[in-house]
Structures are given as structure tokens and as C-alpha cells.
Amino acid sequence: MASNNIRTxxxxxxxxxxxxxxxxxxxxxAYTANDELSxxxxxxxxxxxxxxxxxxxxxICGRLARLHxxxxxxxxxxxxxxxxxxxxxxxxxxxVYGQLSNGARFIRCDIEAxxxxxxAQLILDDVxxxxxxxxxxxxxxxxxxxxxxxxxxxMNGIGHLAATEGIWVLTTGLNxxxxxxxxxxxxxxxxxxxxxxxxxxxxxxxWGTIAEDTRSSLSSKGPSNQPIVVxxxxxxxxxxxxxxxxxxxxxxxxxxxxxxxxxFDDNHVNNYLDDRPRNIFVQTIRRKTNCYSVTIIVDGGFNxxxxxxxxxxxxxxxxxxxxxGRLANLLGDLLLNVGENNPVGQSKIKKHLKRCEALCPxxxxxxNEVVKxxxxxxxxxxxxxxxxxxxxxxVNLTNTIFKAVLNTQTEHESQVQTGVHDxxxxxxxxxxxxxxxxxxxxxxxxxxxxxxxxxxxxxxxYYAGLFEQALKENRPIFVDYFLRRYYxxxxxxxxxxxxxxxxxxxxxxxxxVCVESSIQFILKVLYKSLKEAPVKQWCLPGSIEDLEENYxxxxxxxIQSFYNEKNGWQxxxxxxxxxxxxxxxxxxxxxxxxxERDSKxxxxxxxxxxxxxxxxxxxWSVYAGYVDIALVLLLQIKSRIGAALIAxxxxxxxxxxxxxxxxxxxxxxxxxxxxxxATECIDACxxxxxxxxxxxxxxxxxxxxxxxxxxxxxxxxxxPFINTVCFDQVLNRQWYGQLDGASxxxxxxxxxxxxxxxxxxxxxxxxxxxRPADGKNETVCPMISFIVHSEQF
Numbered sequence: 001m002a003s004n005n006i007r008t009x010x011x012x013x014x015x016x017x018x019x020x021x022x023x024x025x026x027x028x029x030a031y032t033a034n035d036e037l038s039x040x041x042x043x044x045x046x047x048x049x050x051x052x053x054x055x056x057x058x059x060i061c062g063r064l065a066r067l068h069x070x071x072x073x074x075x076x077x078x079x080x081x082x083x084x085x086x087x088x089x090x091x092x093x094x095x096v097y098g099q100l101s102n103g104a105r106f107i108r109c110d111i112e113a114x115x116x117x118x119x120a121q122l123i124l125d126d127v128x129x130x131x132x133x134x135x136x137x138x139x140x141x142x143x144x145x146x147x148x149x150x151x152x153x154x155m156n157g158i159g160h161l162a163a164t165e166g167i168w169v170l171t172t173g174l175n176x177x178x179x180x181x182x183x184x185x186x187x188x189x190x191x192x193x194x195x196x197x198x199x200x201x202x203x204x205x206x207w208g209t210i211a212e213d214t215r216s217s218l219s220s221k222g223p224s225n226q227p228i229v230v231x232x233x234x235x236x237x238x239x240x241x242x243x244x245x246x247x248x249x250x251x252x253x254x255x256x257x258x259x260x261x262x263x264f265d266d267n268h269v270n271n272y273l274d275d276r277p278r279n280i281f282v283q284t285i286r287r288k289t290n291c292y293s294v295t296i297i298v299d300g301g302f303n304x305x306x307x308x309x310x311x312x313x314x315x316x317x318x319x320x321x322x323x324x325g326r327l328a329n330l331l332g333d334l335l336l337n338v339g340e341n342n343p344v345g346q347s348k349i350k351k352h353l354k355r356c357e358a359l360c361p362x363x364x365x366x367x368n369e370v371v372k373x374x375x376x377x378x379x380x381x382x383x384x385x386x387x388x389x390x391x392x393x394x395v396n397l398t399n400t401i402f403k404a405v406l407n408t409q410t411e412h413e414s415q416v417q418t419g420v421h422d423x424x425x426x427x428x429x430x431x432x433x434x435x436x437x438x439x440x441x442x443x444x445x446x447x448x449x450x451x452x453x454x455x456x457x458x459x460x461x462y463y464a465g466l467f468e469q470a471l472k473e474n475r476p477i478f479v480d481y482f483l484r485r486y487y488x489x490x491x492x493x494x495x496x497x498x499x500x501x502x503x504x505x506x507x508x509x510x511x512x513v514c515v516e517s518s519i520q521f522i523l524k525v526l527y528k529s530l531k532e533a534p535v536k537q538w539c540l541p542g543s544i545e546d547l548e549e550n551y552x553x554x555x556x557x558x559i560q561s562f563y564n565e566k567n568g569w570q571x572x573x574x575x576x577x578x579x580x581x582x583x584x585x586x587x588x589x590x591x592x593x594x595x596e597r598d599s600k601x602x603x604x605x606x607x608x609x610x611x612x613x614x615x616x617x618x619x620w621s622v623y624a625g626y627v628d629i630a631l632v633l634l635l636q637i638k639s640r641i642g643a644a645l646i647a648x649x650x651x652x653x654x655x656x657x658x659x660x661x662x663x664x665x666x667x668x669x670x671x672x673x674x675x676x677x678a679t680e681c682i683d684a685c686x687x688x689x690x691x692x693x694x695x696x697x698x699x700x701x702x703x704x705x706x707x708x709x710x711x712x713x714x715x716x717x718x719x720p721f722i723n724t725v726c727f728d729q730v731l732n733r734q735w736y737g738q739l740d741g742a743s744x745x746x747x748x749x750x751x752x753x754x755x756x757x758x759x760x761x762x763x764x765x766x767x768x769x770x771r772p773a774d775g776k777n778e779t780v781c782p783m784i785s786f787i788v789h790s791e792q793f
Contacts (some may be wrong), residue, residue: 003630006053006676008546016507019037022125023099023394024098024099024105024126025097025098025099027122027125027126028094028097028107028122031118031122031498032093032094032619036115036118037094037107037109037113037115037118037119038088038091038092038093038094038109038110038113038115038257039091039092039093039094039095039108039109039110039256039483040089040091040092040109040110040111040112040256040257041068041069041070041089041090041092041256041258042059042061042063042067042068042070042088042089042258042259043070043072043073043074043088043090043258044059044060044061044067044074044075044076044078044079044081044088044091045057045059045063045065045068045070045074045075046067046070046071046072047069047070047071048071048072048073048074049065049074050066053065056321058079059079060081060082060083060084060088061084061088061089061258061259061260062208062260062261063260063261070090070092072090075087075088075090075165081689082102084257084258084259086112086257088258089112089257089258089272089768091110091113093392094107094108094109095108095219096108096207096218096219096254098218101735102247103250104245104247104249104250104252105126105250105251105252106218106245106251106252106253106254107119107122107252107253107254108207108218108219108254108255108256109253109254109255109256110256110257111206111255111256111257111277111664112257112585114280114394116277116280116281116284119253119274119281120285120288122282122413123200123202123251123379124288124289126251127200129165129166130164130166130289130291130565131166131167131200131285131289131291132167132291132292132435132438132439133166133167133291133292133293133405133435134167134168134169134170134282134285134286134291134292134293134294134295135161135167135169135170135293135294135295135296135401136170136278136282136293136295136296136307136311137158137166137169137170137171137178137179137182137227137295137298137329138171138172138178138292138295138296138297138298138300138307139177139178139296139297139298139299139300139301139307139324139327139683140178140181140298140299140300140305140325140724142176142177142179142243144178144298144299144324144325144326145227145325146298146299146321146323146324146325147391149391150321150391151181152218153391153396154181154185154321154324154397155181155184155185155188155189156183156185156189156300156396156397157192157396157397157398157401158181158182158185158186158397158551159185159188159189160398161187161397161398161401162185162186162189162199162200162201163186163189163190163193163197163199164197164290164439164442164443165197166435166439167199167200168200168201168202168285169182169186169199169200169201170202170204170278170281170282171183171201171202171203171204171246171249172203172205172208173203173204173205173245173246173249173252173253174209174243174244174245175204175243175244175245175246175247176243176248176708177299178298178299179203179246179249180246181298182201182327183201183246183247183249184248186199186201186248186444187248187774188757189714192375192768195528197480198250199250200248200250200251200282201248201249201250201251202249202251202252202253202279202448203245203246203249203251204252204253204255204277204281205243205252205253205254205255205261206254206255206256206257207254207255207256207263208244208256208257208259208260208475208687210244210245210254210262210264211243211244212242212333214244214258214263218254224582228250241501252283255277262652274306275306275307275310276310278307278310279310279311279314281496283314291435292405292435292436293316293317294316294317294318294319294401294405295307295308295311295317295318295403296318296319296321296401297318297319297320297327297328297331297503298321298324298325298327298328299324299325299326299327299328300326300327300328301326301327301359302327302359302361302370302373303599304327305327305370305373305374305377308377309333309373309376311385312377312382312385312386312616315385315408316385316408317385317386317404317405317407317408318385318386318387318389318404319387319389319391319400319401319404320332320335320386320387321386321389321397322336322389322390322391323391325358326356326358326359327640328734329356330352330356330359330374331374331377331378331386331388332348332388332390333352333711334348334352334374334376334378335386335388336390337386338378340380340383341380342380343379343380343457344375345375346371346372346375349371349374349375349378350367350371353367353370353371353374364674369571378503384407384408385404385408385587387400387403387404387407389703398445399443399445400625402440402443402445402452403445403447404438404439405436406436406447406452406455406784409436409455409754413473414779415630430461430463430464430465430491430494430495431461431462431465432462432465433458433462433465433466433469434462437452437453437456437459437462437466438465438466438469439450441469441470441473441478442469442473444475444477446477446478446481450481451770453481457722458737460485462485463482463485463487463491463492464494464495464496465492465493465495466478467479467482467487467489467491467492468480468484468492468496468525469553471526471617471621471629472525472526472529474624474626474628474629476626476629476631476632479629479632479633480632480635481506481625482564482776483632483633483636488610489610489613489614489617490518490609490610490613493517493518493521493523493613494517494769496521496525497517497520497521498751500520500525503626515563515607515608516610518608518613518616519547519616521542521654522547522616522617522620523541523542523547523741526617526620526624527540527541527620528540530624532625534623534625534654534658534663534667535654535658536659537658538550538553538623538654538657548561548562548563550623551619551705552622553653554649554650554653554654554709555649555650555704555705555707555712556649556707556712556715556716558707558711558715559704559705559706559707560703560705560706560707560731561705562612562615562616563608570772611637611638611703612703613639614633614636614637615643615703617633617721618630618633618634618637618647619646619650621633621648622646622650622651622670622674623650623654625666625667625670627669627670627673627674630647630670630674631673632679633663634677637703638703639703639704640681641678641681641682641685641696641709642677642701642703642704642707642708642709642712643704643713644674644677644681645674645678645713645716646704646707646712647670647674648674648678648712648716648718648721649669649715649718651667651668651670651671651674651714651715652667652671652716652717654667655667655668655671675718675720675721675761676720678718678721679720679724680697682697682709682721682724682726682727683724683725683726685726686724686725686726686729690726690729693726694726694729694730694733697709697710697713697726697727698730702717710727710730713727
């Protein structure tokens with residue numbers, strides 16, 4: 001941030017999360033007025049003593065005497081102190097807070113006033129959403145290095161984490177080390193993805209740690225929010241590069257105890273801010289929101305042991321990124337080389353410690369302290385909270401994080417969250433899934449043998465909500481898992497519609513009500529989740545009429561209504577309208593959505609059951625471009641060949657009408673996949689039984705509006721399917737009904753043909769002879785009465 005000329009201003013964009021009614025500045029001022037937040041500064045020297053002391057005198061706080069801003073009575077008795085204590089500082093009003101031009105909020109407050117309860121609530125109010133998981137990332141030094149592959153995986157994993165709604169990331173907030181890597185990973189993921197969620201990345205550090213120019217700029221005009229320029233990072237007198245703030249963080253909590261300049265003492269020993277503030281902040285967030293937490297250790301020095309120890313004592317999972325350097329490598333090697341229940345002796349720790357020259361202490365006393373610290377961290381009782389992420393052995397970082405959170409739940413926590421009761425799993429009432437299962441679907445994590453569900457007793461009651469989430473977020477693994485366990489999607493329909501209607505009963509034994517609820521689920525839940533139509537030619541349907549109109553245009557005018565059976569006059573008007581408009585596609589007018597239409601002439605054609613809802617979800621997935629979900633659903637639909645051919649037709653129409661090259665190519669690829677699926681299915685059927693395979697092509701499919709496979713194959717010009725042996729065999733068997741070529745050779749016969757054409761062929765069966773069936777070589781099944789050339793186009 002310091003190296004990118006960051007400015008603060010009154011008119012910069014406000015929202016970080018959702019919408020807010022108060023600005024960050026107004027919220028801070030409200031808490032300050034209630035004495036919930038305060039500032040602090042060193043009181044050893046005062047502006048009143050400007051004439052009585054040497055202004056170049058170095059104070060224990062790290063400032064020169066002339067740089068003190070305290071205007072009260074100075075604490076002269078502490079000027080000879082060799083060690084900093086809290087009594088050297090005095091409370092002052094908060095003057096440093098505001099918002100940067102990139103939207104990041106910052107505040108400087110007194111750490112000794114224990115402001116963490118207020119700071120937690122301040123960020124919760126500002127973001128507008130409660131977190132489901134808070135991820136702390138600590139460890140890396142300013143110039144730590146890791147392999148390119150590990151760095152890429154780490155940045156991808158952290159970017160995916162932060163892009164997930166309800167995930168907060170907590171770092172030191174500095175433009176160096178692991179916090180800088182995290183900031184760049186989150187920013188890159190934001191640029192490459194189309195995620196609407198604004199990441200929440202909180203930087204917590206001491207005010208005295210950041211660069212002096214940054215402190216001066218923020219403190220000079222922080223509350224007024226006037227534009228400021230932050231200078232590039234500099235180096236202090238000891239050659240240590242001062243820290244700037246990372247520009248990709250969204251919140252900065254700058255904790256002040258009155259000291260500056262990295263807290264160097266007389267022996268030039270770096271006394272960094274300990275882990276107590278982070279530990280208290282995480283505990284406060286968890287208590288307020290009941291969220292989960294996890295800590296990721298990258299690289300790290302001996303001071304990182306305090307972070308790990310605090311998390312283990314609080315029973316929070318810790319993940320060691322093996323291969324990232326120093327402490328992470330040391331702990332990773334020890335955890336991988338010993339069993340889960342085997343203690344780690346000091347001799348083994350010393351042996352591994354000697355291999356890491358960057359960590360090897362300079363004195364024997366320091367070495368003994370470090371060995372004891374590592375031994376305490378690796379105690380057997382802490383093993384369940386320690387996980388190692390190793391590139392090549394683990395799928396990805398997000399899976400390791402979720403597995404660590406899942407495995408560290410105690411049996412009591414699992415029972416409390418799931419509401420375990422001794423009841424038959426077949427008798428359950430659908431409930432809202434816990435946040436952890438929602439997170440599993442969001443991250444597409446199922447674990448080995450789906451152990452994420454085995455962790456919950458009677459998890460089937462959560463299937464309704466999770467199935468809906470899996471559909472909307474395109475998670476085919478979960479959709480397949482639920483359907484293979486004989487889950488009925490109508491339960492999701494009931495669950496979702498009840499939630500939309502305020503938990504009012506909307507589904508009962510009445511089949512008509514069931515249909516209306518299912519259509520409402522398809523329109524208001526699934527199609528609405530797409531945000532926008534993939535192809536502007538066909539807008540998102542807002543009513544059943546819009547939905548059927550889309551089906552007619554995308555599949556063909558020969559299909560009958562999926563939901564209703566029209567009387568003769570209604571069918572005639574529909575066919576007449578389609579005849580003149582099927583090739584004149586127009587964009588849907590937005591005013592049509594929500595309009596009520598006359599539907600009194602519509603009558604239910606057949607009961608609406610599991611196959612019907614699977615059909616509607618399948619057609620939605622094809623329209624949405626979720627090809628993997630569509631393939632999963634094909635396994636559950638009985639008329640899968642016809643369904644696949646319909647998917648080809650829809651993908652063909654969408655690709656032809658799309659003006660966006662990437663989307664057009666995507667639907668072309670989907671068309672090829674569906675073509676291959678349908679072709680391989682009919683070939684397999686033909687090899688098993690030729691006669692039944694031919695019947696599959698000719699029989700009407702009531703589930704899809706009484707169409708036939710041949711109709712959709714010819715109408716959509718599915719060449720690979722038409723070229724199959726089975727299709728050719730059907731044509732040879734059924735073409736006996738064509739006109740005999742000898743009957744139209746004379747002039748009179750030709751004139752007769754013209755007359756019959758003028759009369760639309762009403763008396764053609766009487767006037768023209770037909771070739772009889774060849775009963776010697778071919779046997780025609782009595783059920784086959786379809787004539788190919790009688791299709792409607």
C-alpha cells in the first residue's frame with residue numbers, strides 16, 4: 001500500500017460486504033462517543049516540555065522527544081526506564097480512523113483497553129454478514145520462499161477461500177511475508193472469477209510496526225478522510241525494512257500501546273506484539289457468531305509457536321503447510337514421521353532442528369526453550385487438532401482445511417449441531433443444513449467414501465436443503481450422491497417452497513398443488529439463481545407459459561405441453577401461432593414476467609411425480625450449461641436416450657443464437673457430449689436387442705410431450721445419431737408406406753398428383769396405390785405405426 005500512493009477520501013466507495021446504513025467513520029464515532037473505543041500515546045514526554053528537554057532525546061517508546069504528541073503532564077519519573085510498561089502511556093481520544101480509496105477501513109486504538117469486543121462488532125456491522133469460518137494465516141518472514149508449485153497452490157487455495165461467502169481471512173496485514181502472498185492470491189482470484197462476494201481480509205498488527213511515513217499520513221488526516229499520499233517503505237536505523245500495509249486487505253486493526261519502530265530494546269532485540277490480540281479477537285468472533293476457525297502456518301519462526309499453542313489450547317485446528325520453510329517444515333517432518341499416538345521425544349526434535357540451519361538457536365539455552373515449546377505443541381492430546389498439507393499427497397488446500405475443521409469437532413458439538421435423536425432414518429423432517437455441510441457443498445468436498453455425511457447421524461434430513469444448494473452451485477458430485485441414495489427431489493421442492501412462503505404448508509396430497517409447487521421451484525429457485533440468461537435470445541422464464549414457449553422453440557413445435565392438456569380450440573390457436581412464429585424468434589419483453597394469463601382451459605394430463613421433476617431439473621441444467629449435472633440426471637431418467645437428444649437440440653439452438661464466442665463454444669462442446677451419449681446408448685441397445693432398439697426410436701415418450709427419438713434427431717439434425725445402424729434399420733423397415741414410383745409415371749397420374757396436393761392429400765389414400773410391406777425379409781412389429789415423413793416441422 002505504501003508503494004502504491006494510496007489515498008483516502010470522503011467520496012470513496014463505501015460497501016465492502018453488503019449494503020450499510022452508516023459509514024465506517026460514523027460507526028467509529030458512535031462507538032467512541034459511548035467510550036467503547038479509545039486511543040493511546042506515550043506520556044513520557046509532552047509538548048509542554050518542548051523548552052525544558054533535549055528534543056533529540058530518544059524515548060523508550062522509540063520516538064524522539066520532539067515527535068511526541070501528548071499534551072498533558074509528562075511522566076518524568078519514567079524517563080530513565082529500560083523496559084516498556086503500560087504505565088508509560090496515557091489514554092487519548094481516537095483520531096486515526098477512516099477509509100482508503102480502495103475501500104479498505106482502518107482504525108488505530110488502544111490495545112490495553114481490551115477493544116476486541118467492540119472491534120469484532122464494528123466489523124460485523126460493516127460487513128453485514130456473519131462469518132461461517134475465520135481463517136488465520138501466520139508465519140512467513142518478509143522474504144520467505146517456497147517452490148513455484150506450492151506457492152501457486154497456496155495462492156489458489158487462499159483465493160478460493162476468500163471468494164467463499166462467509167469466510168473471513170485474518171493476517172498481519174503487512175505488505176510482506178505470508179500476508180502479502182495472501183493479498184495477491186485473493187486479488188488474482190477476484191480478477192479471474194465472476195464471484196459477486198466481496199472478500200473480507202482483515203489485517204491485525206501493531207501501530208508501531210508499520211512504516212513511519214504511513215503512520216504520519218494516516219494520523220495527519222485520518223478522521224477527515226482527506227486525500228493523502230503514502231510514501232514507499234523505508235528502512236530504520238537498524239537496517240530492518242519498515243512494513244507497509246497490503247493494498248488488497250479490506251480492514252486494518254492497528255493496535256497501539258504507545259510504542260513504535262518494531263519495539264527494539266537496548267539490546268536490539270525485536271519484541272513484537274504477542275499473539276494475545278489475535279487469540280482474543282478470534283475467540284470473540286467465534287462467541288458472537290458461533291463460527292468455525294482454523295489457523296494456517298506458513299514458514300514461521302520460533303514466535304509462531306505461540307500462535308500454534310494458543311490455538312491448540314483453545315481446541316482450534318492448525319494446518320502446517322509442509323515445504324513452505326523453517327518451522328512449518330520442521331513440524332511437518334515430525335508429524336509425518338511419527339504415528340498419531342506416538343510421543344515425540346526431545347532427542348528427535350533436536351535431531352530435526354539441527355537440519356534446519358535457519359531455525360537453529362544461537363545458544364544452548366534458547367535451544368532448550370525451543371525444544372520444550374515444540375514438544376509441548378506436538379503432545380499426543382493435541383494431534384487431532386494438527387494437520388499437515390503436503391503438495392502431491394493432498395488434493396488441495398481447501399480440502400485439507402475442511403477436513404481439519406470437520407475432524408476436530410467433538411462428539412458433543414456434532415450432536416448439538418445436528419440435533420441427534422434415536423429415531424428411524426426413514427422418518428425425518430427436512431431441516432436447514434448446518435453451516436459446515438453448506439460449506440462442504442460450496443467447496444465441493446465429500447471426503448473419502450463421503451465421510452462428511454458419516455460424521456452426522458441422521459444426515460438425511462439435511463438432503464433437501466443441500467440438494468437445492470448443489471443444483472444452484474453446480475456440484476454434480478453431491479447431486480449424484482443424493483440421487484444414488486434414492487432421494488426424491490420433490491422433498492427439496494416442498495422444503496424450498498415452504499421457505500419461500502414463510503414455512504407455510506404448500507404441498508399436500510393434491511397433485512395439482514404439487515405441480516404448481518414444482519413449477520414455482522423451477523422458475524423462482526432454479527432459473528432465478530442463474531441471474532441472467534446465457535443467451536439473450538431466450539430470456540429467463542417468469543411463468544409456465546414462458547417456460548413452455550422456450551421448450552417449444554428450443555426443442556421443436558411438435559412437442560405437446562409437459563404440464564397441461566389443451567382442448568381442441570386452444571391447441572389449434574397454439575399450433576397456428578407456432579406456424580407463423582417458430583422461425584421468427586423475438587426477445588422476451590420484461591413486462592410479460594409476472595403477468596397472469598388465462599389458464600382455465602388447461603387440464604392436468606398426468607400425475608406429477610419423481611420422473612417429472614427430474615425432467616424439469618434436467619432441462620434447466622442443460623439450459624444453464626451444467627453439463628455434469630445433466631449427465632448425472634440422465635442416469636435417473638428412464639427415457640434417457642430421448643432426454644439426451646433433447647439436450648442436443650437445446651444446446652444446438654443456444655450455440656447458434658449466442659453472440660458470445662466462449663459461451664457459444666461451450667454449448668457446442670455440450671452438444672457433442674450429448675450426441676455421443678445418445679449415440680452410444682442406442683448402439684448398445686441395438687447390440688443387445690435389435691427389435692426393441694428400433695421400438696425405442698419410434699415410440700412416443702409421454703414424459704417429453706409425446707415426441708419420438710426420430711423426430712428430435714431429424715429436427716435437430718443430429719447426424720451422428722442418424723448415421724447409426726439402428727436408425728438406418730428403422731428407415732428400411734418403415735419406408736414401405738411411400739408412394740409407388742410407377743403410379744406417377746403418366747401425364748394423368750401427374751395431373752392427379754397435383755390435384756391431390758392442392759387438396760392437401762385428403763383423398764390420396766384412395767387415389768394412389770401404396771407398395772405393400774415386404775413380409776419375406778422384414779417383420780414389422782404391430783406396435784409400430786409411425787411414419788417418418790409425417791413429422792411436423
